[in-house]
Amino acid sequence: MFQAIIGLLIFVAVALVGWGIAELKAKGCTYEENDEEREVDTRLAQQLHEKGFSEMGISDIIRNISTKGFKTK
Numbered sequence: 105m106f107q108a109i110i111g112l113l114i115f116v117a118v119a120l121v122g123w124g125i126a127e128l129k130a131k132g133c134t135y136e137e138n139d140e141e142r143e144v145d146t147r148l149a150q151q152l153h154e155k156g157f158s159e160m161g162i163s164d165i166i167r168n169i170s171t172k173g174f175k176t177k
Contacts, residue, residue, distance in 0.1 A: 160168070
């Protein structure tokens with residue numbers, strides 16, 4: 105019983121240390137989108153809209169979702 109408690113405490117300690125390292129890495133590494141990436145995103149969005157793509161809102165998704173299944177012949 106005592107060994108199980110020690111194992112649990114070690115597991116929690118290792119998890120907390122790993123979490124702390126991940127938080128420090130997340131704060132130290134930042135990502136900034138450059139002009140070339142923004143241009144590519146804009147160009148791809150224009151190509152999608154030219155082909156008839158439109159983003160669906162939540163009401164469109166609810167209207168088109170099939171929760172009742174499909175009718176068979």
